[in-house]
Each structure stands twice: as structure tokens, then as C-alpha cells.
Amino acid sequence: HKNMNVDPQRLKKFLLDAELIQAKDFDVALAKSQETGKKIGDILVADGLISQEKLTKFEAYLLGVPFVNIGEESIPYEVLSVIPENIARAHNIIAFRKRDNSLEVAMLDPEDLITIEFIKKTDPFLKILPRLTTPEGVKNALRQYQRALDVEFGTMMEADAKDFDFQIASSKSGGEKKEELIKASRELPVIKIVDSLTKHAILQRASDIHIEPLEKEVIVRFRIDGILNDVMTLPITASMGIVARIKVLSDLQLDEHRLPQDGRFKIETEDYRYSVRVSVLPVFNGEKIVMRLLSENIKGQTLKGLGFTGNALENVNINLKKPTGMILITGPTGSGKTTTLYSMMEILNTPAVNISTIEDPIEYRMPR
8 A cells, every 4th residue: 555554553543442453462563564664554464463354444444445345246347347457457456336427446555546537537427436455356356357258258169169160170271262261251159259359359458459370279469558468369270260250351362371461441339439450461370360459539639638748748839830840759559659640630630731641551530
């Protein structure tokens, strides 16, 4: 608990009143805490003088923040995913209950205001209600991100194992006929897998999906905040169907397995619109697919909204007004280069100005 300081003497009085601890034990722990610079609470727990949950409850009470135990709780995925997994992991913060427009979040440090502000930004109408919980509770909830994916895929895999049989026969030979590939791409399990993969990637705010066949399995990875993470493994028998399905979506040649191909398609639901750039690459065990996810709802970001402030913002604005020159924007995949560029173009895009962009592929469509 970084800045969550419960005064040791108050804590002592409380624990003694509740007859949870002997005065001499507390004093020994306090001396240790002053010697080592460790939190008094951590020492009490480490020495087995009080359980972590009881301690957290007390601290919660003293700080006036409600305590919740989410160690056993199963959290609906749509609530859990309000906070992307990478943020939840980094800041030990879990969205566990949602009613109308209030969201209860369980944290180890209810004073981590930066994270709360960050969640508010994703939905300004959301009222965030911080709660205190135990490290065990957070661990349990973090496991559920993965479980939600696994369950969805597990049930799909079991239900569809029999449907994959026809593909085993044909994927051995490598010389599939085009009709067979079209048939594979229309199989229900294959369509469900590809849909589900893209849905989860979008929920986790991934910038890319990598699907790579190894000898006995297909590895799926998501790039989140610039870092690739393993998300799941699928049976190798699913590989041919998935590749065929993604090629069909992207208008690529189904029976071309030896040359790299590039294409694109769109995903539209009520909640989001994405354009997906696809690159298919022949590798030793088949074909590797990389899909780049680009949100189309990104328009109209202001530079302020992107996080430019003070001097930096002034600098950009001054330079945007100059009649000649060049602005370079650099950074790794998914760091926001294109979005920044488009935000600058929004400022310049008035009827009086003629703008042409040279880009391949075109990521966002912009009027005029």
C-alpha cells in the first residue's frame, strides 16, 4: 500500500480493543518495522500474528473505504474487461461489479488515483467506487481474464473437435483443392474461432494478432501496449481452416501458399468498428498470419486528448502554423503515430487548405 498509511498507534489500539493481538507482540513487530523500513502490517502478517484479510479489513475501516473479498468471486467478463488486463495487472485493480453507471473496483491501494483517473477517461459518465481487497483476491480475479478466453475456446474446441476431422485428412497433403479450402473456411467452428479471437483482441485493446503454426499446434499471440503475449494454443488441425477463413475475409488467393499476401477487411458491431490489415506469410509449418487492428472510432481526437500539454502542445501548435517544413513522428507499433498525425491533420483540415496524404495502406478515412 504505497501511500496508504494507517497510523501504527491507531492500528495498535484497534487490534488490542478487538483482542486480536497482544500489546507486547505488536511492539516487537513495530520495532522490527522501524528497523527494516517494512510496513507494520506486512510484518504482522508475515509473523502470523494476524491474517492478511483481517488486517486489510481493519485498514479499510480506518481509512473509510469498504472492504470486499473477491477471492472466491466469479466476475462476469463484460464487467472484468472494463479495465484492460494489462492495466489491471500493472496496478492491481479489478472491476468486479457494475450497476447502471457506477463501477465498483477492488484495489490494494485505494489511493492510486492515477489509475482511477485513467479508467474514468475511458468512460466519463462512469462513477468509480473504490474498494479495498486482499492480494489473494486480486490474483483470483486476474486469473479470470485468461479463464474467460479459455472457457469460450474450450467449449468451442470440444463441440467442434469432430468437425475438424475432415481437415486433418486434407492438411497433411498440402495440395488442397480450392473447393476444399472454401469449404474449410465456411465451417462453423472456424468462423467462430476467428470471430472470437478478434473480439477478445479488441476487448483487450490489442494492436495486433499473431497466429503462427508450429509442428503440433498453432500459437496465438496478442500485442498489447507494444508487448506480445501468448494468448492460447489451438490444435494444428485448425490451422488450415483459420488461414482459409482469414484469406476469404481479406479477398486473398486461397490456393496460394508459397507467396506472402496482404489484404484487409472490416469488423463492425454496435459497439465498435475496426479495420483489420492482414499479412499472410509462408513459414515452415504452414502459413503465419499477422492482423493489425485499427479502430475507426478514433476520429476527432484533440492533441490535448492525446496527452499533449504545456510546452509540448505549444510547440506543436506553433509549428503546425508554419507554411513550410516537416514534422516527423516516430515510435514502435501501436504507439500512436498515425493517430497523432491525424489529430494534427484535423487542425489543418479546413476548406481553405488542400491536403493530400501519401500512405499505403490508408488507415483512416478522412473527409476532404
